[in-house]
Amino acid sequence: MKQSDGLKKIEKLLVIWAVLAVAAYFVQKATANYTFDYGFLLEPKYEERCKGALELLPPGEKIEYLTDPPGVFDRALYEQRRRWASYLLTPFLNIGRYVISDFHRPTDLNQTAKDQQLILLRDFGNGVALFKRKASR
Amino acid sequence: MVLMILSLCLSLLLGYLLVLILLPQENPVGLQRLCGLSMGMICGLGVSSCCFFICYILLAPSIFALVLTDLGVHLLLIGLFLFIAKTRRKTAILAGENKINLGLIENEDRLSKIFALMCLVAFATFVLIAMQAPYGGHDAMGIWNLRARILALPQDSWLSDLKNAGYHPDYPLMLGASIGRVWMYAGQSSTLVPISIHFLITFSTVFLLVAAVWRIKALKPGIIAGMILVGTPFFLRDGAEAQQADVALSFFVLATMFLLVWKDLSDKKSSGLLTLAGLNAGLAAWTKNEGILFLLGVAIIRFGLVAYFFGLKDARKEMKYLGLGLAPVLLVLIYFKTQIAPTSDLIAAQRYDAALSRLTDFPRYLQILKAFITEMLSFSRWQIYPFALGAYLYFSGVDLASRKKKLAFFSVAGIIATMLTGYYLVYLTTYLDLHYHIRTSLSRILLHLWPLTLFAVFLIKKDDPIELSTGH
Numbered sequence: 001m002k003q004s005d006g007l008k009k010i011e012k013l014l015v016i017w018a019v020l021a022v023a024a025y026f027v028q029k030a031t032a033n034y035t036f037d038y039g040f041l042l043e044p045k046y047e048e049r050c051k052g053a054l055e056l057l058p059p060g061e062k063i064e065y066l067t068d069p070p071g072v073f074d075r076a077l078y079e080q081r082r083r084w085a086s087y088l089l090t091p092f093l094n095i096g097r098y099v100i101s102d103f104h105r106p107t108d109l110n111q112t113a114k115d116q117q118l119i120l121l122r123d124f125g126n127g128v129a130l131f132k133r134k135a136s137r
Numbered sequence: 138m139v140l141m142i143l144s145l146c147l148s149l150l151l152g153y154l155l156v157l158i159l160l161p162q163e164n165p166v167g168l169q170r171l172c173g174l175s176m177g178m179i180c181g182l183g184v185s186s187c188c189f190f191i192c193y194i195l196l197a198p199s200i201f202a203l204v205l206t207d208l209g210v211h212l213l214l215i216g217l218f219l220f221i222a223k224t225r226r227k228t229a230i231l232a233g234e235n236k237i238n239l240g241l242i243e244n245e246d247r248l249s250k251i252f253a254l255m256c257l258v259a260f261a262t263f264v265l266i267a268m269q270a271p272y273g274g275h276d277a278m279g280i281w282n283l284r285a286r287i288l289a290l291p292q293d294s295w296l297s298d299l300k301n302a303g304y305h306p307d308y309p310l311m312l313g314a315s316i317g318r319v320w321m322y323a324g325q326s327s328t329l330v331p332i333s334i335h336f337l338i339t340f341s342t343v344f345l346l347v348a349a350v351w352r353i354k355a356l357k358p359g360i361i362a363g364m365i366l367v368g369t370p371f372f373l374r375d376g377a378e379a380q381q382a383d384v385a386l387s388f389f390v391l392a393t394m395f396l397l398v399w400k401d402l403s404d405k406k407s408s409g410l411l412t413l414a415g416l417n418a419g420l421a422a423w424t425k426n427e428g429i430l431f432l433l434g435v436a437i438i439r440f441g442l443v444a445y446f447f448g449l450k451d452a453r454k455e456m457k458y459l460g461l462g463l464a465p466v467l468l469v470l471i472y473f474k475t476q477i478a479p480t481s482d483l484i485a486a487q488r489y490d491a492a493l494s495r496l497t498d499f500p501r502y503l504q505i506l507k508a509f510i511t512e513m514l515s516f517s518r519w520q521i522y523p524f525a526l527g528a529y530l531y532f533s534g535v536d537l538a539s540r541k542k543k544l545a546f547f548s549v550a551g552i553i554a555t556m557l558t559g560y561y562l563v564y565l566t567t568y569l570d571l572h573y574h575i576r577t578s579l580s581r582i583l584l585h586l587w588p589l590t591l592f593a594v595f596l597i598k599k600d601d602p603i604e605l606s607t608g609h
Contacts, residue, residue: 006532014361014525015251018368022255025370026262032269060293087278091287091298 050088053100053130056122062096063089066116066131068105103127141330144322147207148315149337152181154218155416159409159462168351175344178337179388180413183420184210186314187469189288189321194472198291200321252347252360252367256340259367263336266377271328273335273380279303281382282331284313289320299477307478309470311424312382331380339376342388343367346588349395350595353402353545358598362591365522375584382425383581389421390431390556391588394549397439398596401545408458415462423470426481427556427585432463434555438548446544486568495566505564508575509557512583526594534599542597549593553586 057063065085070078085102086093099118101109109129113120118131156177163169188206196202272278283303287295288310300306312334319330343363351359366372376384396414400407418435421428436456444452479485495501514523537543560582567574 004532007529010525010529010532011361013521014529015248015364017521017525018364019251019255021368021370022258022262025373026258026265029262029265029269062294083275083278086303087272087283087286090283090302091290091292091295094294094298 047088049102049124049126049128050085050100052124053122053128054089054092056130057092057098061092061098062094063092064096064099065089065093066099066101066103066112068103068107097133099131099133101127101129101131138323141319141323141327144207144319145330145333147211148181148185148318149178150181151184151211151214152179153177154214155180155184156413158214158218158221159413161403161405161407161409168348171344171348172352175341175348176392176413176417179341179385180392180416180420182315182334182337183311183389183423183466184416185318186311187423187466189314189318190310190469190473193288193291193295198288198295200324203318203321248357248360252364255364255367256343259373260336260340262373263339263377266373267328267332267336270378271332273331274378277331277380280305280308281312281380282316284310285316285320285331286326288314288317289326291321296477300479305482307474307481308382308426309423309428309478310473311420312385332377335376335380335384338385338388339373342372342384342391342588345388345391345395346591349391349398349592352395352399354595354598354600358595362595365526365591366588369522369587371580371584372587375581381581383584386421386425386428386431387585387588389417389424389428390552390585391592393417393421393431393435394552394589395592397435397548398545398592401541401548408461411455411458412462415459415464416466417462418459419463419466419470423466427560427582429470430559431552431556431585434552434559435459438551438555442544442547442551446540483563483567487566488568491568492566501565501571504571505561505575508564508579509561512579526591530594530598535597536599537597546593546597549589549596553590553593556586 054063065082067081067085068078081102081104089100098121099116101107101112103112104127107127109120109123112118113131116131117134119134121130121132123129153173154177156173160169160172160176185207188210189203192198192202192206196206273282280303284299287298287302292298315334316331319334320326323330343366346366347359347363349359350362372384375381393414396410396417400410400414403410414435418432422432436459439459440452440456443455537546564571564575
């Protein structure tokens with residue numbers, strides 16, 4: 001095989017491979033089912049969930065996060081939700097006078113407030129509520 | 138939405154003007170524009186992120202201070218650009234130069250169409266991925282976009298928030314500040330911003346590679362190089378799905394080395410190329426910690442090689458112009474690293490006796506070497522690329538005849554070797570579980586060098602007589 005023929009064949013091979021790789025990747029992504037991937041479908045809902053409580057938060061105040069205990073969901077989903085919360089509540093998330101709840105299982109918010117020494121300021125529904133600490137820590 | 142697009146366009150304009158001012162005017166016009174656009178857009182993001190950070194530190198973190206800083210920088214650059222454009226036009230008229238457009242021969246025209254189609258499919262894939270995972274991967278939420286939120290929604294506690302932000306708060310701020318700046322303009326933290334920025338970075342890297350190979354060889358190999366990069370699924374995945382900083386770093390690594398090679402192979406002396414290379418090297422360090430290793434590598438290797446091939450005087454001169462572009466970004470980086478960032482966990486967690494035991498654990502050396510070789514051969518399930526590129530070089534032949542080409546190639550090869558050695562040493566001394574550390578990072582750090590490796594292959598291949606007749 002002449003060198004120039006070999007070069008042309010290799011060039012063709014590289015081009016065809018690259019074209020196939022892009023096409024295959026497109027098909028793979030177009031047919032991917034993200035429904036069961038933790039987090040992906042929760043994303044937009046999460047942003048919406050936190051929005052109301054953050055709007056009520058007085059300027060300069062920090063917020064603490066309260067969610068279901070780890071045993072309620074499997075570990076991966078629990079970790080995923082905590083990650084989401086810590087991202088979407090940044091830069092407001094820290095030790096502070098206010099607390100946001102993010103329960104995914106039916107929870108008695110009044111009982112939670114009583115247990116945690118909190119005052120329930122507003123219930124946004126679906127387990128999201130804004131609380132204030134009874135005494136500063 | 139309008140403010141979001143406007144602020145993004147301001148960054149891009151800034152970079153485009155900067156690159157047009159510093160790049161030498163050369164034929165063909167198409168190449169000039171491709172270089173200007175692909176390099177300018179991302180340099181603009183990098184420079185804007187530095188300005189944003191400076192404005193954050195020197196003035197109050199507010200939209201008013203940001204607009205004031207942006208206006209000042211843009212007016213200054215536009216003035217400089219108009220002045221230089223006027224001077225250049227005069228010089229061109231005196232020299233009787235005319236810009237010509239490059240006509241594509243039939244073969245290249247067909248290849249260009251296939252490449253355009255490939256890019257369209259890649260764009261569609263990117264959009265598809267962005268729709269499925271608009272917030273990016275874990276690192277995007279835990280590092281890059283998290284810092285963007287801290288900077289975009291300023292609180293009195295922003296400094297301590299930044300010091301404790303997610304994991305790796307020691308990582309530089311290029312990506313976080315770029316995204317945060319646009320979010321501050323927009324007044325909301327829309328996922329559209331990081332997606333758009335990663336889209337620009339990913340495809341600018343592809344077009345920069347095309348422009349780079351086009352500049353040093355011809356359009357056809359440039360397109361082939363671009364096709365191979367787009368056809369590396371991990372490259373798209375890292376930019377679109379994960380929204381990591383690895384593609385951005387690979388961009389600055391490629392841009393720096395391309396500009397240095399351009400200067401090496403050019404007959405005209407161009408301080409602009411060196412200044413721009415210095416700026417890109419600085420932005421690499423402002424993007425990720427690995428970029429600092431790259432910056433040190435560039436300074437040491439270039440000084441040594443230029444001194445060896447052309448003497449100490451030339452080496453000192455080159456360092457002077459590199460330093461000119463590098464200095465502003467380096468000052469910002471030094472401030473960030475000394476005043477804000479905590480010590481890297483990879484350094485802070487080191488204990489003398491533990492490090493010593495890792496260094497004397499010889500099976501560990503082999504384990505890392507084996508992982509490197511396995512990953513290089515199977516990276517992103519690319520299967521044929523390493524072998525096909527080897528065959529490509531075999532059939533095309535290697536050309537390292539002139540001193541200029543030797544300097545260019547050894548610079549690129551030296552940087553690749555330095556970076557790989559640096560990464561190897563990090564694995565060797567890491568306090569993390571070695572298997573975990575390699576599994577979660579090796580493919581990404583190899584991505585830093587992948588566009589540059591492609592550039593190196595096309596740099597040393599022998600010129601094709603047909604390419605020479607249709608090239609620049």
